Amino acid sequence: MKLPTDPAQNLAALIRCPSVTPAEGGALQTLEDMLKPLGFAVARPIFSEDGTPNIENLYARRSGNGPHLMFAGHTDVVPVGDEAAWTHPPFAAEIANGEMYGRGAVDMKGGIACFIAAVARHIENNGGPKGSVSLLITGDEEGPAINGTVKLLDWAAAKGEKWDASIVGEPTNPDALGDMIKIGRRGSLSGSVIVNGRQGHAAYPQLADNPVRGLMSLVDALLHPVFDRGTKDFQPTNLEVTSIDVGNPATNVIPAKATATFNIRFNDTWDAETVQAEIHNRLDQAAGRKKYRPGKKTAVDYE
Numbered sequence: 001m002k003l004p005t006d007p008a009q010n011l012a013a014l015i016r017c018p019s020v021t022p023a024e025g026g027a028l029q030t031l032e033d034m035l036k037p038l039g040f041a042v043a044r045p046i047f048s049e050d051g052t053p054n055i056e057n058l059y060a061r062r063s064g065n066g067p068h069l070m071f072a073g074h075t076d077v078v079p080v081g082d083e084a085a086w087t088h089p090p091f092a093a094e095i096a097n098g099e100m101y102g103r104g105a106v107d108m109k110g111g112i113a114c115f116i117a118a119v120a121r122h123i124e125n126n127g128g129p130k131g132s133v134s135l136l137i138t139g140d141e142e143g144p145a146i147n148g149t150v151k152l153l154d155w156a157a158a159k160g161e162k163w164d165a166s167i168v169g170e171p172t173n174p175d176a177l178g179d180m181i182k183i184g185r186r187g188s189l190s191g192s193v194i195v196n197g198r199q200g201h202a203a204y205p206q207l208a209d210n211p212v213r214g215l216m217s218l219v220d221a222l223l224h225p226v227f228d229r230g231t232k233d234f235q236p237t238n239l240e241v242t243s244i245d246v247g248n249p250a251t252n253v254i255p256a257k258a259t260a261t262f263n264i265r266f267n268d269t270w271d272a273e274t275v276q277a278e279i280h281n282r283l284d285q286a287a288g289r290k291k292y293r294p295g296k297k298t299a300v301d302y303e
């Protein structure tokens with residue numbers, strides 16, 4: 001039997017499966033058909049949760065005696081949009097000028113196709129790898145991502161699976177294919193700050209409490225000083241204020257409320273809890289400052 005040693009053929013087979021989230025679309029079956037002749041034991045657990053579609057996933061392992069390498073990815077793809085606008089049909093895997101076209105070619109059926117070809121070539125040329133190799137493939141990455149990787153990891157761990165290293169086949173190639181390898185990703189946390197003030201006329205500020213003044217102090221504290229200067233492996237932690245909203249159509253009315261939203265990308269100096277604690281601490285300290293609210297006796301009232 002011919003092993004799946006050709007990444008282009010593997011990719012074409014996967015692209016021809018219309019696996020738009022949450023549909024399996026034949027993609028996991030295609031994977032199973034490629035993996036079984038290579039000696040993989042394949043399981044396809046279905047996960048569900050209220051309010052989200054049931055999702056089929058795949059975990060395949062070729063057991064050896066040595067370290068365990070896991071390849072992680074997903075077979076689901078985003079919707080095609082207006083199919084008539086495609087030069088090459090989204091699920092046809094057409095090749096033009098040496099490039100294959102189709103939904104998911106890059107993100108990320110291409111990565112899975114290459115990984116399987118690499119294992120197949122190793123088996124064909126050198127026999128089976130000494131250690132264990134597994135594929136942890138979800139069908140829920142582009143959708144709600146509730147019944148996907150996290151549940152699959154828990155499911156496999158509960159069966160006693162342990163891994164020494166993992167490769168994630170997500171594509172990030174700003175200029176050329178394969179030009180970037182990442183060893184991790186910064187955490188992401190979004191938040192919003194609402195400052196409650198007291199509405200009034202701009203001519204009588206002593207009778208009002210302008211929430212924009214309070215929000216200025218709070219936003220100032222979020223932006224300065226820097227959270228850290230980066231680590232050996234990651235860029236500095238960075239917070240971006242993504243919106244400031246007052247919603248006030250009048251130029252001479254002090255509004256009652258002001259809101260800011262932000263997103264922070266944090267490196268391995270922090271985790272979700274410590275970075276939240278730091279944000280709360282900065283806001284609490286800033287709420288008591290009088291820089292933009294001279295004469296105010298109370299702290300900024302914020303949520």
Ligand SMILES: [Zn+2]
Nearest residue numbers: 107108141170
């Ligand atoms: Zn992806």
